[in-house]
Amino acid sequence: MFHRESGVFKTSYAADMALYPLPIAKWAVAAFAGLFIVIVPLTLGEYYVSILNLILIAIVGALGLNVLVGYTGQISIGHGAFMSVGAYTAANLVVRLDAPFWVTIPAGGLMAALIGAVVGIPSLRIKGIYLAIATLAAQLIIEWTINHVPAISGGVQASIQVPRPSFFGVQLKSQTQLYLFLMGFAVLAIVGTSNLVRSRIGRAFIAVRDQDIAAEIIGISTFRYKLIAFAISSFYAGVTGVLYTYYLGIANYEQFQLTVSIDYLAMIIIGGLGSILGSIFGAAFVTLLPIVTRWFLESFGGLIFSAADLANIIPNLRLILFGGLIIFFLVVEPEGLNRLWRNIRNYFRVWPFSY
């Protein structure tokens, strides 16, 4: 991650595709793991760890959406709904069967994958804008269904209370315990995605994205791979939904509305389409944006505005910043934060002899 090669000495494709380009990369990853698994939970307070938890959850969802949008080139504006599918599946399992997390999380993911694959079926005939609108329709229809079927939504206000998961008999009560639990899933998602995109399936995804007719001609079943992409991506979304439900302690469809789908799309666009590191950057950025805006305005905005004004300004300013940043990144830096990061690295690669 931070190493600087003196040149390219690779002699085989396997070496080119290796997860660790140099032995030192392993040490960098190990150092990061140590930092985030040992030092961070020991030093940071509950509040900051709870923010990190939100980021970890968002990373899982953003990676999943990036598999679909960034790698396969299909658009989904329905990811919020897929998350709600996972969330309600898990919530029902917990409430009715008292299922542990190692049942609810895969079950939520699989249910979301199933629904996601069904939503993906129109991608056989339609693409681009039409697919975007079809997934938008899926978002609205799933939202409506959950809200109107008491068997799924638990009746009153369409929300179900879910207790925190237990790990070997220990209930994860504090944010720090939850942090380590969520970290496990985030790491699993990161490693899983980076291996997925290097595999045969991942290569097929990229071929479909770059030119689907050409991919079909060289023998890739576009329809099959589009459906697989939808299923995998929705699986991640479902898991995200379950994790978020555990985090909040309640499954509520209002946490998974259209704006959530848009938030996740913003994450991968700001972070960088078709990039794993970008998904992580984007997840952190979009999660932190409202928190930092609020903190900044509450600390310094009080000097200019009254408290009542601030209550009106903060959410709207957040919206403006959010939309403005999406536009800014699309127009100025389409490859997102990941590209900025690469630029910085490339600059330092030959530093201080940049000529």
Add this chain to the structure above:
Amino acid sequence: MPEFEWQFTLVLLTNGVMIGLMYALIALGFVLIYKATDAINFAQGEFVMFAGFIAAGAAEILGAPFWVSALLSVSGMVLLGFGLERVVLRPLIGRPVIAVVMATIGLAAVLRGTATLAFGAGTRAIVMPIGDEPIELGPVMLPPVQVVGAVVSIVFLAAFSWFFLKSRIGIAMRAVADSQQVAMAMGIDVRRYFALAWAMAGIVSALGGVVWGTMLGVDNQLALVGLKVFPVVILGGLDSIIGAVVGGLIVGIVENLAAGYLDPYVGGGTKDFAPYILMIAALMIRPEGIFGRRRIERV
């Protein structure tokens, strides 16, 4: 099953037609942009809301009479259309669909935030100087706002149809939509027509904002009518003006019938739901819509 009452059905149908024509007006803004620039405007609802805010704000804050505030709204939206095309959309020409979709989604967030920030979160009213005595036609009562809305829709739909078929600028726009390269080679300034398309969408959105704002009141919920645009344009065809009318009528009628006959059974909300089911069916059977042009893809 309630007994089939022709009067009830007639009321639902007429309401559907009126609302449908007003949907068509908003969808027209979407179609104009798609037809000329191939861009999909996910911020159409926010355009309408913003126009409503300008009109309502002008009337309340400046105390302007209705016609002046409507005119202000139209000119404001034209400027906004020009500006947005220049700053946001022009750099995205030739980029993948998702880029344009996301840019307009971002635009929607910005417009929504700006409007609420500038005009406050409360609902404002636009008062049209036409009275609110409903017009009676046999068993059907029509609020005058809806009649005005329907008339405005028909006039503008006809005007734009004529514009694209006969006028020089309209023909140039169709040429640009058909093939930007060939249009450029024939001496058409493509960028100018892109800007013009956004400005025209601004005009239509302003009218939509005034009409819908009069009917529903102006607050940031007004942007939700934008969600109805998608079923309308998918059913009618993304690039067809007559398609916007037909799609609007279908959606208006279907949602009113669904609300009248299905709501008692499923507990409400079918109004927002039925058009989307219809749209999914249309996407599976005929994605280009009733009047849309089928696109042939080449590698």
